[in-house]
Amino acid sequence: MNTSSKKESIIWESIENVSYYLSSGEKKRAVAMFLLLFISSLLDVFGLASLVPVIMAASRPGSIFHNKYSLWLYENLKFSSERNFFVFLVLVLLLFFIVKNLFTTFINYKQEKFTARIALNVIDSQFEKHNRLPFWHFNQFGSAKLIHMTFTVTQSFINGIVRQLFVFFSEAIIVAVIVIGILIYKPALFMILIIVLVPAMLLIYKLLNKRSAHIGNQLNEARPMSYARILDAFTGFIELRLANKQEEFKQKVLKYEKNIQELDAKNFLFTQLPVKVIEVMAVLAVVTIFLYSLFFSNDPGSLVTIIGLFAAAAYRLMPSINRMLNAMVTMRGNRYAFDELIRFRSNLTQILPVQRPLQFNQRIEFNNITFSFPGTTKPMLRNISFEVNKGDKIGLIGSSGSGKTTLMNLLLRFYIEQQGNILVDDQPLTEENLEAWYKLIGYVKQDTFLMEASIQDNITLGDEQVDTERLRYAIEQASLQSFISTLPEGLATTIGERGSRLSGGQRQRIGIARALYKKTQVLVMDEATSALDNKTEREVSEAISGLANTNITMFIIAHRITTLKDCDRIYELRNGELFAEFQYDELISKTEAS
Template identity: 35%
Template sequence: MLDNILAITLQKVYLLLPVKIRGSALGMMVLLLFNSILEIVGLAAILPIIMILLQDNIIEDIKVFRWLYQLFSFESQTNFLVIFAVLVMAFMIAKNVFSLLIYKQQAKFSFKLYTYFSLKLFKAYQNKDLKFFKSHNPSIIIRDINEIPYNFVYNIILNLITILNEFIIIVIILITIFLYDPLLVLFLLVFVVPILTIFYRVVKNRSKAIQQELNEENPKLNINLFQFIYGFIDAKMNNSEKYFLENHRKHLVKVSELNMLDRVFQQAPTKVIETGLMATITIVALYGLLFVRDKQHIVGLLSVFALAAYRILPSINRSMIALVGLKGFQYTFDVLNQLTHSDTTSSKAILVDISFSSHIKIKNVSFSYNSDKGVLDDVSFKIKKNSITGLIGRSGSGKSTLVNLLLGFYAPTSGEICIDDVPLEVKNITSWRRKNGYVQQDVYILDATLAENIAFGVPKEKIDADQLARAMSLASLSDVVNHLPDGVNTNLGDRGSLLSGGQRQRIGIARALYHGATLLILDEATSALDATTENEINEAVSRLADNNMTVIIIAHRLTTLRRCDSIIELESGKIKRICSYGDLINKPVE
C-alpha cells in the first residue's frame, strides 16, 4: 500500500509539473540527498566519542585512530582526543549551516512552485466565460486559486521530498546498525514495522476524509461572512444577525472539530513510534542481560541503538506524517488537472484586430442557455456608428443577454454579430472588447484612489494624466474631483462607500473613456438615480455621441431614452418594434 501511494503520487506529480520545473525538482532532491549523507556522517562522528567514553585504550583498539595518531605525531592521547572532538564539533556546525542553506533553497523552490500553480489557476479562471462566474461562488474560486496550490506544494511535493529524503537516512542507519549487530535490525523489523503498518492502515483513509471535508467546509465560512458583510443593511433591518451568527458558529464548530482531529493524527505517529522503539530497547536490554555476558558490550549495544533511535525517530515520524498527508491531499490533483489542462483556446488563439467605423449588425441571432428554453429568437437590427440606440423591454425579455452577446461574453446559438460586416469571433473578440465600455447599474469600485478606479487595471505609476483629465472632463467628473480632499488621489473606500449613485455612474463612464472605448453600453445605469442626477448623466451621454461615441442605453424609464436616435423594444426574446422616442411616448411599453 505504501509503495502504491508513493508510485501513484510520483506519477501524478511528474505529469503535472512542467519540464522546466522538473529539472529544479530533481536538483532539489540531489541537494537533499547530499544533506542526508551529511546527516549520517554527523551521526556517525558521534559514535567514536561514545566509544572513547566506554573504552580506555580506544586509540590502540581502533586502526583508524591509531593511524591518525601516528601520522600527525600527537604527543598524548588526550591531545588527540581533544582535537578529534573539536573537529567533530566544527563539522557539525558546518553541516548545520549547509543544511540551513539547503532549507532556504527548498523554501525558494516551494514558493516558486506555489506561485506557478496559483498564477496558472488564476489564468485558467480568467479564460472561463461569464456563465461560469454567474454559477460559481467566489469563495470556491478564491479557495482554488490560493489554497489548492498551497496544499499541493506543502502537502504533496514537500511531503514527497520528505519521504524520499528520510527513507535514505533510515536505510543508511539500518545498514550501519546491521554491520554493527544484525540482531538490532531484526528487533526493529519485528517490533516497530508491524506497529507502523497497522497505524498507517488505520489512519490513512480517515485522514483523507478529514482533508476533503476541510476543503469543502472552509469556503462555507467565507461565504457566510461575505453574505453578512454585503447584506449588512438588510441583516440589520430584518434583525437577522442571529441567523448569520448561528451559521458561522455551525461551520466554525465543524471546521474546528476537523482541525482538532487533523492535529491528533499529526501527533499520533510520534507516540506510536516512541512505543515501538521503547519496546525494542526493552527487548534489547533483556536480550543483553540474558544472553550476553560482556556488560560493556550491552552498554555499547544500547548506546548504538539509542543513538540510531535519536535520528530514526524523527525520520520515521516525519515519514509517517508525510505519508498520511500524501493520502489526505490527493484531491488537489483533481482541481489542478481539471483547471490547468482545461481549454485555453481563448488565450492561445491568434488575435486579429477588428475595426469599427460604420455599423454593428445583428443578423438572425438566437440564443439559449440550454436546448430547452430560448432567450432570444431570430433577432436582427443595425446600429450606426456615433448614434444613440435605446433598448427597452420588460424584465426577462432578453435585454441583458443581448448586451452580453454584443460584448462577446456569450456566442449566439445561431445567427451572427458583425462589426463593419466582419463576423465577431474568438480571434477578434479581444480587439472588440477593447473598443467597448460597459457601465452597469452598480458600477464596481475598487478600494483605491479615484485615478486608479478610472484607469482600472493600470498600475498607479503608469496612469496617463492627460488621458485621465480628458476622461473626467467628458464624464462631467471635474466638480466631483474638486470636492474630494486629495483630488484624484483620494481613496474611495471599499466598494465606493464615499460616493453617491451619480458619481459612481460617472466614474464608470470615465473608465470606459480612459481605455479608449468607441462603444458605450449603459445597462440600467441611471435607474436608481433621481431625476436631476439622471438628467446630468444623460447630458454627459449626449456630449459623448457628439465626440464620436456610439451609445447603447438599456432602460426602464422612458425619459432616459429621450436622446436616442432609435429605440428597440424586446418582448419574450423577440423584437417587437424599432421606433423613435416620439413613437414610444405615443404608444409606450405595455
C-alpha cells in the first residue's frame, strides 16, 4: 500500500481515505457539500470583484454615465441623482455581503457538522478494530499506544486531512475562478502568472513535501512514547514519590516532549514558508518585466500596465495559493494517519463465525494441551490433561513462571492451544461457541478492573436495568454486605480511580460479586490472595468459602495454600507440565514435612 500510495497525489489519497468512512448517503452529502463550497467560493470572488468598480466609479464623478451597464441601471431604476444612485449601490453591496456571509457561515456550519460526523465514524472504527484484536495481540500494545491510535490519529486525520481538504478545494476554486477570469480578460497576464507562480508552487511543495511527511512519521512514533511515560509517572505516583523518582520521570517525559515540541515548531515554520517564497517569486517577476521594459521594450507603457495588473492579481492570489499549499503540506505531514487507519482494517470485514449454543452440565476436560506463545517455538505448556466435574473447586499451584496463568488464559480463550483441546460437556471450545462460553465463565484477576464509578456500577459493569435480586445475591455471596452497610451512600458510593478508596480485599470481593452477578458457572481466580495481607486474605478466603457450597466450578490459583482449603483437588504445575495432584490435607502435611 505504502509504495503505491506514495505515487498517488496526496489530495486523491486523502479523498479515498475519507470516503472509506462515509456511508453512501454521506457520500452524496459530501458531493452536495462541495457544490455548496463551490458556490461559496464564487460568491467570495464576486464579492471582492464587485467592490472595485463601485469604488472606482465613486472616485470619478460622472463616470457612471459612460458605462452602458451603470447607465442602464440608472435609467431603468429611475434615479434622479448620481448621489442617490451611489447610496443605492452601496446599500446593495452591503446587503450582498450580509447575505453572502450568512450563506458562507451556514456552509461552514454544515461542513463542521459533517466533519464531526466523520470524526465519530473514525473513532468508532478505530475502537472496533482494536476491540476485535486477539487478546495476545491487543496485549502487545500499551494503553498509551492504543489511546494514540484511537484518538490522536483520529485528531490528526480530522484536522490534518479532512479540514485541509475543505480548505484546499475552497481556495482552489477561488484561484481557478480568478485565473480563468484573467485568461479571458488578458491572456498575456495569464501566461506571466503561470510562468511565475506554477514553478514557485512546485518548488515549495517539493521542498516541504518530504520534510513534512518525515516530521509526521517522527511525531507518530514520539507521541505514544511520551504518553506512555506520562502514564507511568501518574500511575506510579506513590511508588515514585517514595523512591524520590518523580523528578527523574518528569525529565523522561520532558525529553520526549522536547522532541515533539521541536517537531511541531518545525511544522509550524513550514506553514509560514510558502507565502514568503511566492512573494519573492512575484517581486522577481515584477523586477524582470520592469527591467525588460526599461532596456528592451518599444512600448514600456503597456508593460508597466501589465506589471500593475500582475501585482494586483498576484496580491489577490497569493493568500489563496498560500492556503492551498499549506493545506497540501499539512496533509503530507499527517499522512502517517492513513497507515494507522488502514492497519487492522481487515478485522472489521472479517466475518465472525455464526455462534452456537454451549451447555455446561457435566464436565470440563483439558485434553492433551500443548501451547507456545505467539512468536516462540518452545512450548510453555506440554501435554496437559485433566478433568473437572461441574461444581468442583480446583486449586492450581506451582512456582512462579510454571504456567498456571497461561493455562487459565487458554480456558478463558485469551490464547489458543496449538495441540489438544478443551472440551465442555464433550464440545471443544472454538470460535463458534465463544459467546456462549463467555456467558458461563467469569474471571477475578489479582488487579481486578475497577471503574471510577459507584460500587453498584462496578459490580454490574454499568447495567442500566439492574437485576436487584441478583445483585443482592452477588453481594451476599461475595461477603460484601457488611462493608457496604457501613458506607453512608451504600451501593451508590464511588470508589475512586481504579478503586483507590478500597482495600485489596474489598477490590477482590467486588470482582467476585461481579462474576456472580453475571451468573457465572465457571469462576477463575488468579492469584487472588498473593498480594494481600493476612486480614484481607481472610476476607477473600471467607468469600471463596462462601462459594464452596454453590454449584459454581472454580479454578483458584493461589500462592498461599490456606486459600485452597475448600478445594476438591489441587494440581501442581512444574515447567509447563502437570506434575502432581493433591488433596488439601496431603498438601498441608507435605508442606509441614518439608
